[in-house]
Amino acid sequence: MLQKFKQDIKNDLIAGLVVIIPLATTIWLTINVATWVVRFLTRVPNRLNPFTELNPFVGYLINLVVGFSVPLLAILLIGLMARNFAGRWLLDLGERIVQSIPLAGSVYKTIQQLLQTIFQDSKSRFRRVVLIEYPRRGLWAIAFVTGAAVTDTPGKMLSVFIPTTPNPTSGWYAVVSEDDILNLSISVEEAFKVLLSGGIVGPNLAAEIPASRLNNDQTQTLPASTPSSLPAESVMAQPHQPLNAMPEDN
Incomplete structure (x- = not known):
């Protein structure tokens, strides 16, 4: 009973990690990219930043919205490029450059194949x-x-x-x-x-x-081939004949 309880706890823990790790990784990447965009916007000179005269809290919220919007628009733009000929050529060139790097190329190719398997329409491939x-x-x-x-x-x-x-x-x-x-x-x-x-x-x-x-x-097992399953006369001891016995010359 205790062993089964421990196994259930272990399975629940692994299942939780399988769900949490991809979600946490996605959130972490999104927040880091958004934070980078916010920091970039806050470094813009005051005369070019239209949010400096607003309330600091309101300005921070606007920067945060822009920080999340810019990566999303960038992803949409890259997806749009990937669906036309000119953009596809540029992306292929970038992929060849990345794949030429020894370690980064292998990591990029593995992640790309995994994402294609998960997100692409599988109905056209797997019936x-x-x-x-x-x-x-x-x-x-x-x-x-x-x-x-x-x-x-x-x-x-x-x-x-x-x-x-x-x-x-x-x-x-x-x-x-x-x-x-x-x-x-x-x-x-x-x-x-x-x-x-x-x-x-x-x-x-x-x-x-x-x-x-x-x-x-x-129930599909091989038929028995033991001596007990054979007729009695077929398993009787045979006379021993030395291997080195040679026929006598006449």
Whole structure:
């Protein structure tokens, strides 16, 4: 009982960290950028700063609003540039420069892939969430159906992507039979929650596996090949013949 209580506390703590760390990081970055903009505005000469003659508190609030608005407008401007040809060329040039830096390039590429996986429209890439037995029977892994595979084999074959955790941007591609998959009643977003948290956050996928599939997996064992299962005459001791026995010359 005490062990289960400790495990529940540990799971709750990890789940809280998974939720709090990304949120706290976002808030921290936003506040720091906004503070930098506010400090920049307060350093503007008095004759160019229109807020100097106002009440100090009102002026601080206006600077704070501007400090939050400037980063937001900058993000919107960069997004607008990324959606047209000229802006895309400039951003590609900047990406190539950053990726040429040994350490910064690897960090930038990893974060970029992770954000693209989370925020881009996944419906156009992943059609539905399934479970497949991987890497062996009895072990179930989350997979995303990416399309139908054209093969000469009878039956419908599907192309699936098996992501890793906690970084779902990497994984394996496989072609499996539709009879070997188990469809899940969860969305792609919920599946990503499970992957990013290592199963701590998200629905209970074990409840999605029918008992019949579990029983089949447990009863599928290799046939016994021990001597006791063979006929008695086939396991009788055979005469010992030395390995170095050579036929006599006639």
